[in-house]
Amino acid sequence: MSATSLKVNDFVVVHSQTLGRKVVGKITELVSEFVDIEFCCFKDPENVKFKIYSLPEHLPGKHILSSPHSITLSGKRMYYHSKFELVQTVDELEEPRQNVTKEVKVLRFIDFVKSYKNPREAFPDLADVPISDANLDDFRVFFFRQRINQGVYIPELKPSCVCNQVFNPDEDFIECPNCPGFMHLRCLRHEADRKCRDCKYEFPARDLYNIKKKENIKSGEDAQAF
Ligand SMILES: [Zn+2]
Numbered sequence: 496m497s498a499t500s501l502k503v504n505d506f507v508v509v510h511s512q513t514l515g516r517k518v519v520g521k522i523t524e525l526v527s528e529f530v531d532i533e534f535c536c537f538k539d540p541e542n543v544k545f546k547i548y549s550l551p552e553h554l555p556g557k558h559i560l561s562s563p564h565s566i567t568l569s570g571k572r573m574y575y576h577s578k579f580e581l582v583q584t585v586d587e588l589e590e591p592r593q594n595v596t597k598e599v600k601v602l603r604f605i606d607f608v609k610s611y612k613n614p615r616e617a618f619p620d621l622a623d624v625p626i627s628d629a630n631l632d633d634f635r636v637f638f639f640r641q642r643i644n645q646g647v648y649i650p651e652l653k654p655s656c657v658c659n660q661v662f663n664p665d666e667d668f669i670e671c672p673n674c675p676g677f678m679h680l681r682c683l684r685h686e687a688d689r690k691c692r693d694c695k696y697e698f699p700a701r702d703l704y705n706i707k708k709k710e711n712i713k714s715g716e717d718a719q720a721f
Pocket residue numbers: 656657658659660678679682683
C-alpha cells in the first residue's frame with residue numbers, strides 16, 4: 496500500500512516477520528532513520544511501531560469461576576467470540592513498513608454493533624468464512640470489547656442474553672431500548688415472555704416479528720452460529 500498514507504493511530508494488517516504470521520495493529524510511531532554522510536543523508540526504509548490487536552486464540556487463557564457460571568475469558572476462540580473480534584493488548588512490535596498489507600477499521604464494540612446490526616448481511620462474502628491468521632486481509636472491519644494487560648482481561652465478559660451466555664454479535668440480535676443489554680434474537684423468540692434478561696423490559700412481539708421475517712429469508716442458517 497502507499498507508504499505515505501500511513502499515520503499514527505491507523506489500524507493496519509501487518510505481515511509480521513517477528514511472529515511469522517499476519518496480525519492487526521494500531522500504529523503508534525512511524526520510524527525513520529536518517530544517516531548523515533557528509534553532504535548527503537540517506538533515509539533508511541521506514542519502520543512502523545504498532546500495538547497488537549490480537550485474535551482471541553493467540554492470547555493467554557484465564558478461567559474465572561463466578562457463580563453460577565464459569566466463564567473462560569479468553570485464550571482460545573470461544574462460542575461468544577465474533578469473527579470480527581480482536582482483543583487490545585499492550586504488546587508492541589516494530590516491523591518494516593513494507594510488511595503493512597492494508598488499512599482496516601477497528602471499532603469499539605458499541606460502535607460496531609450499532610453500525611452492523613447484521614454482520615452476515617453487511618459482509619456477505621465473509622458470512623461462511625472462519626477467520627484465521629491467513630485471511631486477515633479479507634476483513635475490512637473489526638471490533639474490540641476487551642483489553643488484556645498482564646494476563647488480566649478488562650472488562651470481564653458477562654452473560655447478557657436470556658440464554659445466560661455471553662452475547663455474540665455474529666448472531667442476529669436485538670438491543671434492549673431500556674438498558675445496555677443485547678439479546679440473541681433466536682434466544683428471545685424461544686422465551687415465553689420475551690423479557691430482557693437484566694431489566695425485564697418486555698420486547699413487543701412486533702419488534703421480533705419484523706426481524707424474524709428478515710431471518711426467514713435466510714432459511715437454513717438459523718441454527719448455525721458462526
Ligand atoms: Zn442468547
